[in-house]
Amino acid sequence: MENVFNQIQGFIYPNEFELHWSILIVVYPYITGLVAGAFILASLVKVFKVKELQPVYRLAMVTALAFLLVAPLPLLAHLGHPSRSFEIFMTPNTRSAMAMFGFVYAWYLMAVLLLEIWFDYRRDLILWAQKERGLQKQVHRLVSLFSSDVSEPAMRFDRRAVRAITIIGIPSAFLLHGYVGFIFGSVKANPWWSSVLMPIVFLFSAIVSGIALVLLIYMIVTPMRGAQIDMSCLDKLASFLFYAMVVDFSLEILDFVHRIYESEESIDILGQLVSGRLFVSLVVIQLLIGMIVPLAAIVLVKLFRFPAELRRTLYFLSAILVQVGIFSTRWNVVIGGQLFSKSLRGLTTYKMSIMGIEGLASAIVLLLLPVVILSVLLRILPPWPEARNPMETAADATR
Amino acid sequence: MPDVDWNSKLAGLRNRIPEQIKRLVIVLAVVIVAFVPARRLLVPADFGEHGHYRTSALDDAAAMPLVYAGQVVCNDCHDDIVDLKGHGYHVNLSCEICHGAALGHTENPDSIIPPAPRDRGYCPICHEYNESRPTGFPQILSVSHNPLKPCISCHNPHDPVPPETPKECTACHAAIAHSKEASHHVYLECTRCHDAPAEHRVAPREHRPSKPTTREFCGECHARDAESDPDIPRVDLETHGERYVCWQCHYPHNPEAK
């Protein structure tokens, strides 16, 4: 940490030399944001009956599951004593937002995501298992919890259950990512974080990143398996991405204007922070490249009737830029909030290590791991329309 | 009362519960059943008795090892030195500041001897001139104050009266002297404005120097009709800042300061 010394501007409290929440704590809200966003996208199909998005419903759910499974890992890696992490479940301090993590996560994983996937896939799992043999068969039978009822009443029950769980799931998704925003927004000691808007901004940037992720995955995997991209689905995805981005951008502008207008004690040091240490990551990457450029691209698509090829290219590039922008958003919140001193008199720096459990390599592994898990899940729970078992009754057609 | 067939009612209920629910309830039951003994095993028994924390943690905090003995203990054996110190300027100075943490010495007085700083390096930690130090605190410039001589050759550390009464006010009021040096008032002796009884150098807080009380005092040099050096700036005492005394606006030790 000695090399931090010469990078300090002004005065920082002596204990602030060490930045405590590292890149792993940037990765965590990024991943849970993708989960919440992908789930909200899926809920558009089931609750708001947006038919065009039906081809990506199951893909969104499975993507959410893959990322949710990885979500606790950056936190565990960051703890000083991961072996004591069970204490969050055993003796949670109910006044602490972070203590809610264990329960919100467990609730969301078990009562919402896994349950909804189970109900939605149950019939297909049973019918696949009937036709398969060996390991594949056993895996499907296990995942279906050895159920076997595919009768009409059972199917109606499944459909109702999916709808009910999705309805519960929407506020649960809000809670899953909103509480992360609250963890930051409720810290009165830090003027960069302490804000009523923080949970809302987190949530909407989560929705943006989740929709963009599903869009990306859909565009990558569909040609990989030799199928045709459904352009109406893609256009709809891009539309929802656009609406979400407009709301997210407005919230960020509101926060910015509000801060400058009120001009509280911290405005000087925060101004130095944004125009100095955070200029590239905030103004250039988060705002310009991650928000304005993709917004402009989608606006152009909406205004002019571009051919499908061009639209796909623009959507693809926009989705990638959005991912970079939202990751940068998380960075600017987490790292940015620690780059200035609580004495409001100085700025410090973040020396990110490459190796080590909290290093860049670790973060990259944790970001790639969900992709690996997703590829496994796509085999066990294929979300493709052609993998579905043929419908037996007219009622199934409305699923 | 009509006869209720509970058995078949239950059986009917079981048949009506969807198979999915049965399976999910089993999974949930397993989770809950695993949670309860885990909690009993993993939560410390004394957690939560006095608040949301482990009670014995307070005992752990209180059981940390001592390193400093505290100056009260020194009196038990070294009462002569403590007595001497009690009448001097270092009365509030704990023995262990200069002699280091000495708990070991209280337990083994003969085998563990605390060190005593005898070179010039230690006393300036407190007494080196620093403009942020409060005025009146005795400060020296160690490069010019009897260089090379150990401090204890003139000052008994347990009763550090200076061997000679300081001749210059700057011995204790270095910051004021410093400011005065930057201004034309450097040509004024401190005694020009302040009457300091001789006892002030020995018992500074009991016998304080005087301070001017009237505008006319400054006017002795700065009034229009004063008989002083023509280069001295003059003001009309009748009208210039007439509600105030001069030092309410002008810092007398450095009046040119901006």
Place this chain on the structure above:
Amino acid sequence: MNEPLAPSESNAEVKRYARRDFIKKALFAVAGLLVPQTLVASKELEGAPEWVLADGYKPGEHYWAMGIDTRKCIGCGRCVEACKTENNVPREPFYFRTWVERYRINADGETFVDSPNGAIDGFPDDPTDKNVMRTFFVPKLCNHCDNPPCVQVCPVGATYKSPDGVVLVDQDYCIGCRYCIQACPYGARFLHPVTKTAEKCTFCYHRITKGLLPACVEACPTQARVFGEVRRKASPLQRFLRMNRIGILKPYLNTKPKVFYANLDGEVN
């Protein structure tokens, strides 16, 4: 009861199942959220005054606080040295349970603050070329707040306020999440590099429970630091609180700190 359901009845049955299933799930959810509360017994023991530590010390009978007079501090750093020695704090310049800051306010209204290695070796006399209007030293440490934000955010209950008003960390329970370090407005906490748990000033709990003074108070040569009890008729702190204009750090955050500063300049934050 066991007859097969007629087709018209089965729709109603399925509707009832869905509703029942929903209610069941909702009840499970609520029960699940309440489980931690009911299983974790964290009630205040009524007989807190009955609690006795080793050496007969009763936490219920004391309420500790500290006073600091910035007019008396000479910035010698003996307190920082004594604290690190007494509490075995790592010697690197990143870990301090207490430290001293120097403020220099010049005539233009600019303020310069520094704390070289926490002032453990004092301050170099590096006079500025500006005209200094006011300059002074301010010792800082954990304020042992009465409404501590660090205790509020600890997810597991590893940091807590003792009955005698001292905020402590349970080194065997802390999971090292560092939320408390983020929540402290005064920068009083750090992560110990070896134990990987949060650490901070404990008011030398192991000393005050034996009737001794904290190491920093013991070491201060000018009695700039005064230690004692509030809620007592007579204590070294009482005269301090009576005779001085008292200030606290960051009062607008409502942390109710128990380190009281006399002659606190408005530039100190």
